[in-house]
Amino acid sequence: MIEVQNIIKSFDGTKVLKGVSTVFEKGKTNLIIGQSGSGKTVFLKCLLGLFEADSGKILFEGKGLKKMTVQERSILRQEMGMVFQGSALFDSMTVEENIMFPMQMFTQKIDEEILERANKVIKRVNLINANGKYPDEISGGMKKRVAIARAIVMNPKYLFCDEPNSGLDPKTAILIDNLIQEITAEYNITTVINTHDMNSVMEIGEKIVFLKDGYKSWEGTKEQIFNTDNESVTNFVYSSDLFKKVREVYLKDEIGLEENKGADTGNTST
Amino acid sequence: MKVLSKIGRYFLMLKSIFGKFTKWKILKQLILKDIDTLIIGSLGIVSFISFFVGGVVAIQTALNLENPLLPKNLIGFATRQSVILEFAPTFISIIMAGKVGSYITSSIGTMRVTEQIDALEVMGINTYNYLIFPKIVALSLYPLVICISMFLGVFGGYMACVYGGFSSSSEFIEGIQLDFISFHVTYAFIKTAFFSFILATIPSYHGYFMTGGALEVGKASTVSFVWTSVAIILLNYLVTQMLLT
Numbered sequence: 001m002i003e004v005q006n007i008i009k010s011f012d013g014t015k016v017l018k019g020v021s022t023v024f025e026k027g028k029t030n031l032i033i034g035q036s037g038s039g040k041t042v043f044l045k046c047l048l049g050l051f052e053a054d055s056g057k058i059l060f061e062g063k064g065l066k067k068m069t070v071q072e073r074s075i076l077r078q079e080m081g082m083v084f085q086g087s088a089l090f091d092s093m094t095v096e097e098n099i100m101f102p103m104q105m106f107t108q109k110i111d112e113e114i115l116e117r118a119n120k121v122i123k124r125v126n127l128i129n130a131n132g133k134y135p136d137e138i139s140g141g142m143k144k145r146v147a148i149a150r151a152i153v154m155n156p157k158y159l160f161c162d163e164p165n166s167g168l169d170p171k172t173a174i175l176i177d178n179l180i181q182e183i184t185a186e187y188n189i190t191t192v193i194n195t196h197d198m199n200s201v202m203e204i205g206e207k208i209v210f211l212k213d214g215y216k217s218w219e220g221t222k223e224q225i226f227n228t229d230n231e232s233v234t235n236f237v238y239s240s241d242l243f244k245k246v247r248e249v250y251l252k253d254e255i256g257l258e259e260n261k262g263a264d265t266g267n268t269s270t
Numbered sequence: 271m272k273v274l275s276k277i278g279r280y281f282l283m284l285k286s287i288f289g290k291f292t293k294w295k296i297l298k299q300l301i302l303k304d305i306d307t308l309i310i311g312s313l314g315i316v317s318f319i320s321f322f323v324g325g326v327v328a329i330q331t332a333l334n335l336e337n338p339l340l341p342k343n344l345i346g347f348a349t350r351q352s353v354i355l356e357f358a359p360t361f362i363s364i365i366m367a368g369k370v371g372s373y374i375t376s377s378i379g380t381m382r383v384t385e386q387i388d389a390l391e392v393m394g395i396n397t398y399n400y401l402i403f404p405k406i407v408a409l410s411l412y413p414l415v416i417c418i419s420m421f422l423g424v425f426g427g428y429m430a431c432v433y434g435g436f437s438s439s440s441e442f443i444e445g446i447q448l449d450f451i452s453f454h455v456t457y458a459f460i461k462t463a464f465f466s467f468i469l470a471t472i473p474s475y476h477g478y479f480m481t482g483g484a485l486e487v488g489k490a491s492t493v494s495f496v497w498t499s500v501a502i503i504l505l506n507y508l509v510t511q512m513l514l515t
Binding site: 048050073074077078080082084085086088089090091092102104105106160 | 292293295296303380384385386388389391392393394395
């Protein structure tokens, strides 16, 4: 579990995060959504420790990131997996070498054991016949799979994904979303995903945090997002005609209406 | 103020390079790869330039020795002095700032742009050590390149001089042995060692701290070449002042 308490982050005097608090639970896919410039990436980088928050606390299983010693931080980093927006695969390494890299770096295992584990995760993310290929020889969807495989090869406690399905066709994007959700449940990981993709919100949003202008404007589940009366959320999530119609159908549905009477509509913050 | 801050950041980077070390098994592979790319990969161009510039130095010297009272062995002497003292260590280092320096800046810069450095940092790796230390070790072999350059420069001068009919073989060889001061070679290697450190670290700095996209990688490579050359020229002046005067 990751607990974020009132974090503030500024760059050159401009506040990007203005006191965000939330909890990301274990075994769930937690989504951070919001418009470009709302502070999502900065928030994710603060969680990763790539940026240090000006104030506030980030607690990993109750332990504050700022209070950790260098060694504790180093151990924590080995418990984190990250899937970057552009996959961030190492160009000079093959798919197999990319996946083996964290194990070669941080474990004392022999090469055969490392290879065995790498092949296991390669199989888990359904990468076929790509072991010896270089990142520029594989498709965008395959790159994401390699990035996921590299992120989970060390059995992380925390998985962070920055726009995991950007640049992918809708079908592959859903496959990647589902893969992340399955892995989250299977390995009981705390997963935090930064996205603007509304398909992901509807597909895997077990917990959604909506950021607006550096504030947490709303949080809830994908079911609650249909019923919310938070204008910022509805304007953002239902900005396309398709999603507007989906919402209308959902709300008009008789069963949906009955179920929604007195339903929880998430938490709006200001 | 900005320049001072950048100089400060450069020295902090140098300190961090020697911080937490990468696992030796991985580091060894990176060092060997960098030796192949930065040293072995530069031998061709260095040999080609050294041979022909050595030849041109000899021809220019021969053409300027109009006075018949001046001995022909001066061609060999002048070629040796020019090549050993300045051409091989300094001129080749400027060329290497273009070749090796741009490669280092663009490769590290591309890693920065494509978030590969962030990926390494998230894993808890000391990225300064992982990316820059192998380049420093690989370029510690750079004096060997300069040694080859010295030999080929003088050899190029010999070929141009003898086969161009400017002096006899024995006169040229006599010239390259004339008033030989072995400290001049030591001086050349001392400054080469300094240059090799500059060649590894300044381009790495420009690649590591670059921001932006593909266009900025190109700009960073150009800026890196300029500053590496400036540092080499200034250091050349300082080392010469300290060691030869």
